Amino acid sequence: MVIRGLWVCKIRLVKHFGLAQVLCLLVFTCLFVTLFIDYIESWVTSLRMNGVGGAQGGILPQSVPPTRPEEYLLMPSPLVCQRAKPYLITMVTSAPANQKARQAIRDTWGGEVQVRGYRVMTLFMVGQVSDTVLTKQLTDEAREHGDLVQGRFVDSYTNLTLKTLSMLAWARRFCPEARFLAKVDDDVMFNPSALLQYISLNWGAQERELEELYLGRVHLNVAPDHDPGSKHFFPKDAFSGAVFPDYCSGTAYVLSRPAVLKLSLAAAASPLPKPLPPEDVFVGLCANTAGIAPTHCPLFSGGPPVPYARCCYQAMVSAHHTKPEEMLNYWEDMHSKAPCSWVGVRSSLGICKLRALLGYLLWPTL
Ligand SMILES: *[C@@H]1O[C@H](CO)[C@@H](O)[C@H](O)[C@H]1NC(C)=O
Numbered sequence: 001m002v003i004r005g006l007w008v009c010k011i012r013l014v015k016h017f018g019l020a021q022v023l024c025l026l027v028f029t030c031l032f033v034t035l036f037i038d039y040i041e042s043w044v045t046s047l048r049m050n051g052v053g054g055a056q057g058g059i060l061p062q063s064v065p066p067t068r069p070e071e072y073l074l075m076p077s078p079l080v081c082q083r084a085k086p087y088l089i090t091m092v093t094s095a096p097a098n099q100k101a102r103q104a105i106r107d108t109w110g111g112e113v114q115v116r117g118y119r120v121m122t123l124f125m126v127g128q129v130s131d132t133v134l135t136k137q138l139t140d141e142a143r144e145h146g147d148l149v150q151g152r153f154v155d156s157y158t159n160l161t162l163k164t165l166s167m168l169a170w171a172r173r174f175c176p177e178a179r180f181l182a183k184v185d186d187d188v189m190f191n192p193s194a195l196l197q198y199i200s201l202n203w204g205a206q207e208r209e210l211e212e213l214y215l216g217r218v219h220l221n222v223a224p225d226h227d228p229g230s231k232h233f234f235p236k237d238a239f240s241g242a243v244f245p246d247y248c249s250g251t252a253y254v255l256s257r258p259a260v261l262k263l264s265l266a267a268a269a270s271p272l273p274k275p276l277p278p279e280d281v282f283v284g285l286c287a288n289t290a291g292i293a294p295t296h297c298p299l300f301s302g303g304p305p306v307p308y309a310r311c312c313y314q315a316m317v318s319a320h321h322t323k324p325e326e327m328l329n330y331w332e333d334m335h336s337k338a339p340c341s342w343v344g345v346r347s348s349l350g351i352c353k354l355r356a357l358l359g360y361l362l363w364p365t366l
Pocket of ligand 1: 152153154155156158159162
């Protein structure tokens with residue numbers, strides 16, 4: 001249908017303007033789409049957002065109980081943020097056994113303390129394990145690097161929501177200095193420099209200090225799974241709507257200081273559903289209760305994996321499904337040559353995003 005329509009349209013155009021002009025127009029359109037794909041994506045996404053945010057804003061408590069230091073088995077000095085005064089704190093949710101992933105992050109983007117003139121800090125968030133050898137290794141790792149926060153909950157995939165709650169509580173109590181908190185998975189190539197550039201263009205101003213920001217790749221119109229046998233089962237009494245409020249992909253998202261506080265209030269306002277919902281859905285529900293709408297940023301991956309290209313990765317804020325060795329290689333390559341030119345970044349970003357989209361259309365389950 002659509003193709004026939006286009007074909008008819010093209011024939012008419014050719015009759016009217018001649019082949020050269022039509023080809024010219026086509027080339028121009030392709031070029032435009034490639035160079036400005038992120039703007040186009042932002043625009044299309046904003047049209048499709050369901051805007052539930054705030055519509056069902058519940059009543060939030062005035063405060064949450066203060067976080068107790070005993071809730072953490074391991075953590076850096078309680079003064080770590082007072083001393084470092086980070087503008088951005090990145091908390092990497094990591095499985096205890098993923099030592100290689102954590103080391104790759106320390107050796108690349110997580111090792112930076114100053115980016116674009118802003119102080120940044122990266123910490124790792126883990127839970128408890130029953131294995132005594134691994135427990136000992138975690139203690140040693142924490143002593144050596146001083147960048148582990150271990151919450152009092154059993155570390156498992158289904159308990160990821162507890163990890164996020166533990167992370168929010170830690171940041172509230174021990175890092176109120178940070179203006180932004182990024183939650184990142186340990187298989188994500190994160191790019192604080194690209195994030196800080198985006199923030200300073202859109203959110204950095206002093207007068208926006210009190211605004212809530214919940215930024216990432218927004219998942220739209222996801223339907224809850226009410227089948228009790230399913231891995232992603234979501235009980236009806238916990239959420240009865242046809243689709244979840246829009247939420248940011250859990251691979252990487254960013255919260256401003258006021259958003260951290262309001263999310264915590266919203267989480268405290270309602271009992272935790274059982275079984276626990278997926279972490280990102282849960283954060284989205286809390287944000288919705290708190291009246292915070294997510295903001296989509298096309299520079300976060302989170303849908304189809306984005307194939308590596310040097311200039312593209314210089315612009316992307318996050319790219320997930322990155323193995324530790326890949327992270328080291330990409331980081332070295334990204335910093336081996338001069339930064340890419342504007343045209344270099346625009347075209348590379350357009351091409352890698354188009355490739356990711358094509359990959360998704362061909363293999364949607366990946
Ligand atoms: C999640 O953590 C709680 C608290 O530590 C624990 O009781 C529970 O067994 C954990 N669940 C899973 C599935 O690991």
